[in-house]
Amino acid sequence: MTSAPERNVRVLVIDDEESIRRALKSILSARKYEVALAATGAEGIETAIETNPELIVLDLALPDMDGQDVCTELRSWMTAPILILSVRGNEADKIHALDAGADDYLTKPFQAGELLARIRALLRRAESRVVSPPELRAGDLVVNLARRQVFLKGEEASLTRTEFEILALLVQNVDCVVTYRMLMEKLWDDKEERDPQLLRVHVSNLRKKIEPAPSLPRFIHTEPGVGFRFTLE
Amino acid sequence: MLTKIRRWAEAHPFFFAPGFVGLATLLFIPGRELLGKGHWSLLYLLVISVVASVAGTKPSFVAAVTSFLTWNVFFLPPYNTFRVDDPKDWISLGVFLIVGLLIGLTSGRLREREAMALSQEREMALLNRLTGRLLAIEGALEMAETLCSEIEAVFSPAFIRFHLISGGEKRKLLFGEKNELSMDPLEEDFLDWVVENRKGVASPAPDVARSWSSGGSDNPASHSSIFSAVSRGDVFLPVLSSSGIEGILHVGERRSRKPYGWNEVQLLFAAARMAGTFLERSRLDESARQARTLKEGDKLKSAIFSSVSHELKTPLSSLTATISGLLEQDAEPEPSRVRQELLSVKKDLDRLSHSIGSLLELSRLAAEAWKPDLQWVEPGEVLGWVLFRLDKTDRERVRVDLSEHTPLILVDFQQWGRLLMHLLENALSYSPAGSPVAVGVRSTDEGFLTWIADEGPGIPDGEKSLVFERFFRGTFSNRLPGGTGLGLPIAMEIARVHEGSIHIEDNTPAGTRIVVRLPATHVMETEE
Numbered sequence: 066m067t068s069a070p071e072r073n074v075r076v077l078v079i080d081d082e083e084s085i086r087r088a089l090k091s092i093l094s095a096r097k098y099e100v101a102l103a104a105t106g107a108e109g110i111e112t113a114i115e116t117n118p119e120l121i122v123l124d125l126a127l128p129d130m131d132g133q134d135v136c137t138e139l140r141s142w143m144t145a146p147i148l149i150l151s152v153r154g155n156e157a158d159k160i161h162a163l164d165a166g167a168d169d170y171l172t173k174p175f176q177a178g179e180l181l182a183r184i185r186a187l188l189r190r191a192e193s194r195v196v197s198p199p200e201l202r203a204g205d206l207v208v209n210l211a212r213r214q215v216f217l218k219g220e221e222a223s224l225t226r227t228e229f230e231i232l233a234l235l236v237q238n239v240d241c242v243v244t245y246r247m248l249m250e251k252l253w254d255d256k257e258e259r260d261p262q263l264l265r266v267h268v269s270n271l272r273k274k275i276e277p278a279p280s281l282p283r284f285i286h287t288e289p290g291v292g293f294r295f296t297l298e
Numbered sequence: 299m300l301t302k303i304r305r306w307a308e309a310h311p312f313f314f315a316p317g318f319v320g321l322a323t324l325l326f327i328p329g330r331e332l333l334g335k336g337h338w339s340l341l342y343l344l345v346i347s348v349v350a351s352v353a354g355t356k357p358s359f360v361a362a363v364t365s366f367l368t369w370n371v372f373f374l375p376p377y378n379t380f381r382v383d384d385p386k387d388w389i390s391l392g393v394f395l396i397v398g399l400l401i402g403l404t405s406g407r408l409r410e411r412e413a414m415a416l417s418q419e420r421e422m423a424l425l426n427r428l429t430g431r432l433l434a435i436e437g438a439l440e441m442a443e444t445l446c447s448e449i450e451a452v453f454s455p456a457f458i459r460f461h462l463i464s465g466g467e468k469r470k471l472l473f474g475e476k477n478e479l480s481m482d483p484l485e486e487d488f489l490d491w492v493v494e495n496r497k498g499v500a501s502p503a504p505d506v507a508r509s510w511s512s513g514g515s516d517n518p519a520s521h522s523s524i525f526s527a528v529s530r531g532d533v534f535l536p537v538l539s540s541s542g543i544e545g546i547l548h549v550g551e552r553r554s555r556k557p558y559g560w561n562e563v564q565l566l567f568a569a570a571r572m573a574g575t576f577l578e579r580s581r582l583d584e585s586a587r588q589a590r591t592l593k594e595g596d597k598l599k600s601a602i603f604s605s606v607s608h609e610l611k612t613p614l615s616s617l618t619a620t621i622s623g624l625l626e627q628d629a630e631p632e633p634s635r636v637r638q639e640l641l642s643v644k645k646d647l648d649r650l651s652h653s654i655g656s657l658l659e660l661s662r663l664a665a666e667a668w669k670p671d672l673q674w675v676e677p678g679e680v681l682g683w684v685l686f687r688l689d690k691t692d693r694e695r696v697r698v699d700l701s702e703h704t705p706l707i708l709v710d711f712q713q714w715g716r717l718l719m720h721l722l723e724n725a726l727s728y729s730p731a732g733s734p735v736a737v738g739v740r741s742t743d744e745g746f747l748t749w750i751a752d753e754g755p756g757i758p759d760g761e762k763s764l765v766f767e768r769f770f771r772g773t774f775s776n777r778l779p780g781g782t783g784l785g786l787p788i789a790m791e792i793a794r795v796h797e798g799s800i801h802i803e804d805n806t807p808a809g810t811r812i813v814v815r816l817p818a819t820h821v822m823e824t825e826e
Contacts, residue, residue, distance in 0.1 A: 265675075280677070280702060281681060281685075281698050281700050286682055287675070287711070288683075289712045290671075
């Protein structure tokens, strides 16, 4: 699980805590990532322009700028994934940053393994945006996006259009968080129709069709207050 | 039909009474010669009795006078004149008038007594219902709604408004709508007057029968005594309690425009007083609760403070020792030894992180920031979220027993998850490494149960209630060096804000079984 990337991926870390910057640099450098560091939001944006990183790790609590504003600023011209670091309990900040263009989040304190897994998932997703994802296999579950077919233990599961759309979006973002907003925007063009409670009902029905034990989800995990995450583990 | 006639008769006594007598006369005249003149007087007395019983005293007086005249004109010779030939008939006429008036007086009195008894009964019923309903109510708004709906049902006024007065003078409309278009220029003045004088304003219709029973200085003042020449049908009543004025009850004129009687104003006053007592009581309850929370908060703060020094300093000193030991070694340490030391560093760090997390959670608890954000979720969703956050070795020990179909539960996802997390971590830590920990759910009549059972040493009976005390460390706490003694109290607090509870039982054959109960109001069975 600790395999290094095939080439040197440029990662920018924006965090005001020196110890965190040092730790991240040592963890990432050991896996052959090329690490650039910034201590403030302004410096982070500056460094991003200079180094054009392929992934950004951004702490939400910065001395000079709101992490959310940094996200908005970066998103205005770059597409590289942004991973947010936040402390537990700041759900609202997290959601705002995700809405402002961040791609996923990690709650402090975190283990090195978790950080690396998130980074890998984000990079994988960034690449698969160019090449369409192959058929996805997770245990007994097979999802074929092109043919719009889903098999559980070899038997085809019949999903409604909405359920398939949800599953497709989750699978395209495997191991990454998919927010309620992303899902609702995809499902319902009309803003009036967007209803989180209804979305939860659809997800619940989807779980019943694809989870080996629907009452204890294994693939589709709930990220409370934020959205869902499809995991392969 | 009869009540309609009755109501019309009451409203128009001076049309009804002569009309009825006239009708009877038209019927009597064709048979004038069949009976003697004296017999006809008896029939007229019957007519007067009917009017008295249908319409009351005043109409029956009118009927008596009209009958007196018609009997004289149509039945006493010579006919069709007021003249009376036989002087004895003058005596009959006099007696007839007196008896007729007496009939009216007596039956009218009876009728009024009956009406009074009826309205008294209605009033008692209103107060009774109010008392009963107010006992079951908590908020001021709900109280105002109840009060106003009861008044509405009995009096059908054009409107009812309940103003709440807080901080001595500030007035706030709590219940009832105010139409800005039909602005009432004097309303504000009357409201201010009531606040200032702690007295009501009403102009009840004089009620001879009962005014003797009322009296006293807190009787309402009439509208015209405050603003001369103002005549209104509405009623302003102060909502009083022992500590002052709590609000104002403003009841509009009756939709039928019939003025309120003196007793009815007294009844409204009694209802307003009841509301005042209610408001005072709930205010006292609230301040008692706040005082209690404050006291608990103080206790909690000092407990947190004393635990911080212990819980944070211990791993810190062990960290310092380990790391300085590694740095100070003369020779380069063996890689295997470095790894071993690093593992112990990580253990200390985990413990630190765990303690800080729990303390943060508790300080939020102390700050009363624990308002759950309730949502309908599937129990397995939360459980999955919790399991996903456990170490792999721990996760493999957990045996989950969920039925295919579970109901939805109304919880704060994160808080409920943390509750389960604390209980699971406890169960995993207090039972032998590798032994299974079972988690299951069951829906019962009493609510939704989640149980977590381990195969550890169990909790001695004497300690079962103590484990919920903050910072209590049980007999076997040495098995959980990282424990802060905060896990169960936090879980308990989360259960409490969800109106649930936690019980500890012995597991068979060994170990502890913790049962968390969510009340039935937080459970929704779904179809299938």
